Amino acid sequence: MKLIRFGEKNDERPGVIDSNGKIRDLSSYFQDYDKAFFLSDGLEKIKRLNYKSAPVIDEPVRIAPPIANVGKFICVGLNYADHAAESGMDVPDEPVLFMKATSSIVGPNDAVVLPPDSEKSDWEVELGVIIGKEAKYVSEEDAMDYVAGFCLINDLSERTYQLEKGGQWCKGKGCDTFAPMGPFMATADEVKEPNNLHIWLEVNGEIKQNGNTNTMVFTVPFLVHYISQFMSLQPGDVISTGTPPGVGLGMTPPQYLKEGDEMRLGIEGLGEQVQKVERYKK
Template sequence: MKLLRFGEVGQEKPGLLDEEGNIRDLSAYVKDIDGEFLGGELFAKTQVIDTASLPLVSGQPRLAEPVTGVGKFICVGLNYEDHARETGTVVPPEPVLFMKATSSITGPFDRVELPPHSKKSDWEVELGVVIGKEAKYVSEAEAMNYVAGFCVINDLSEREFQLEREGQWMKGKGCDTFGPLGPYLVTPDEVGNVDNLDIWLELNGERVQDGNTKTMVYKVPFLVHYISQFMSLQPGDIISTGTPPGVGLGMTPPKYLKEGDVMRLGIENIGEQQQSVFRYQR
């Protein structure tokens, strides 16, 4: 099942994508796609609903982030060996964890704004994991029982803020619009083998990231298990699992986003995003 949210900002409704690629309105059955829904009985019931009985949504509405009310947006750094190498580092012996501000979350086709003084804003396509029920001190073997589904994430990063300023990475990771999610929350049964999915990003039509989740060092079950040893994961929380090589920081010379750029990115069986870039003006 591919769950989604559609409508203008502040007026989003829950929906799903049917087998013909049409948007169906779920709002008669579901208040919204959030932690309360994902952690409750209605989520399971929705997966067996007769989609043909749901109202068709006409036109081409805006697609919003597929999960709202996200409590924690947890990211994993340096989780692809070849990406770590391009940044001049190595994969650490334990996952690198950091938080991304939930205020960075935006829709998969919404515009990305560069902060007024940004000089080194960068792209990162990542596999997102959406938690479906509370995970606290869970084992690796049980971890997938706590996953509601997967989504595409663009973990945008301002490298000067992240790496050249004092403190932690989060200053370069949490800027407004730096966390496009979606377009869908795809349940595990539709994703297939999450450890072998093509993952890519194009900048202005040029393929710059072209990887596969099979080269991810710390896999999804381990990450859910590992993170749950330090904090409980709640329904609707999101884990962004790291990016393959091809980011601007790793190019020679480095290449960063500028106003007018267009990013197109996607993950096999999960979906595609596209964002244009503008510079925020006060």
């Protein structure tokens, strides 16, 4: 299944994409796709639901992030060896983890708004993992039992904030609008090989990133297992699994986003995003 949320900000509704690619409105069955949805066995309820009779959304609508009220947004740094190299950093012996502010989450086609003084904002296409039930000290072998599904994420980064202002990476990762998610969550049964998906991003029509999740240093099952040793993963939590090479930081000379740019990105089986770049006006 492909679960989708749609509607204007603060008025989003849950839906599903049917076999004809149409959005079906499920708001009469479910309040939203959030922690409570997963805890109440919502995925199984949708599977049993004859949603072919649910209303079709024919008019153009804003596509929202596929999950509401994300509890934790956990990111994995340097998880592609070639991206670590272009960043001038060593491939880590263990996953590098950091948090991204949940207030950075926006819809897949919402505008990306650069901070007023941003000079080094960068793109990062990533595979997102959505947790479906509490995972605490789980084994790598059992890890996929805790995954509800997958989605596309653009993990934007302000490199000055991230790398030149001391402390942890969260300063450069948590800016408002720096985490477009969606357009939908594909349930785990639809993504047979999460570690073998084409992943790409272009800026102004020029391909910048063009890779495959099979070059990840640490696989999805290992990451779920690993992170669960340090914190419990709750339903609706999101793990962003790292980016392939081709970010602006790694180019010679470096290239960064500017007002008026357009990003387009996608992952095999998980749809596409398009974002216009704006600058915050004080």
